[in-house]
Amino acid sequence: QQQVKQSPQSLIVQKGGISIINCAYENTAFDYFPWYQQFPGKGPALLIAIRPDVSEKKEGRFTISFNKSAKQFSLHIMDSQPGDSATYFCAASNSWSSGDKLTFGTGTRLAVRP
Amino acid sequence: DVKVTQSSRYLVKRTGEKVFLECVQDMDHENMFWYRQDPGLGLRLIYFSYDVKMKEKGDIPEGYSVSREKKERFSLILESASTNQTSMYLCASSSWAGGSGGNTIYFGEGSWLTVV
Numbered sequence: 001q002q003q004v005k006q007s008p009q010s011l012i013v014q015k016g017g018i019s020i021i022n023c024a025y026e027n028t029a030f031d032y033f034p035w036y037q038q039f040p041g042k043g044p045a046l047l048i049a050i051r052p053d054v055s056e057k058k059e060g061r062f063t064i065s066f067n068k069s070a071k072q073f074s075l076h077i078m079d080s081q082p083g084d085s086a087t088y089f090c091a092a093s094n095s096w097s098s099g100d101k102l103t104f105g106t107g108t109r110l111a112v113r114p
Numbered sequence: 115d116v117k118v119t120q121s122s123r124y125l126v127k128r129t130g131e132k133v134f135l136e137c138v139q140d141m142d143h144e145n146m147f148w149y150r151q152d153p154g155l156g157l158r159l160i161y162f163s164y165d166v167k168m169k170e171k172g173d174i175p176e177g178y179s180v181s182r183e184k185k186e187r188f189s190l191i192l193e194s195a196s197t198n199q200t201s202m203y204l205c206a207s208s209s210w211a212g213g214s215g216g217n218t219i220y221f222g223e224g225s226w227l228t229v230v
Contacts, residue, residue, distance in 0.1 A: 006156070009154070036221075041223065041224075042223055042224075043118070043204055043206075043221030043222050043223045043224055044157070044204070044221050045220075045221065046218045046219065089156060089157065100145055100147075100208040100217050100219055101147075101159060101162060101172070102157075102159075102219065104149075104156040104157040104158070105156055106154055106155060106156040107154075107156050
């Protein structure tokens with residue numbers, strides 16, 4: 001049972017373009033939504049996270065957009081660079097009842113062409 | 115600098131062997147996790163621990179057990195390895211921070227296990 005659905009599975013973007021990765025969740029008790037970035041041969045690392053009391057959070061070129069009513073959230077990478085080529089995972093948790101136990105999406109492999 | 119160290123990066127084991135995957139964190143974190151990563155399936159939680167000698171099952175605990183005798187060390191055990199346990203295993207840790215979640219989880223670099 002996939003509680004967090006992520007799309008697309010893979011994405012190719014030209015340098016300077018916008019990369020968009022989407023996630024949808026089912027559990028309305030989820031209240032913490034992080035994105036993790038994973039480079040080949042490395043473990044995932046936290047990129048950016050949002051809580052449902054805001055609709056958008058921006059850190060540099062990375063933005064999370066959150067739509068509570070639709071139970072969807074997305075990652076936007078502006079001015080995509082070849083160094084952004086990695087696998088991206090969305091995740092969700094009910095932080096008060098399950099602590100840091102995250103449910104992850106299936107991942108998106110992003111390739112940014114020079 | 116935050117560090118989660120998985121001692122074995124690449125292992126090849128035979129079916130039926132007992133396998134130990136070791137993980138050590140140097141951040142004095144209370145929470146430790148073992149995930150399994152497979153293509154198209156993302157990361158799935160096997161076991162986690164909120165304290166020494168404490169363990170709780172995650173989403174896919176079958177065929178696995180864990181041990182946490184010291185705060186900094188969390189071991190994943192495959193009692194009798196099978197080919198469907200060929201995967202990458204990720205250890206992670208996070209701080210307790212008063213019991214609420216939303217804390218950054220720090221991952222190790224992973225252990226690639228092949229069972230033949």
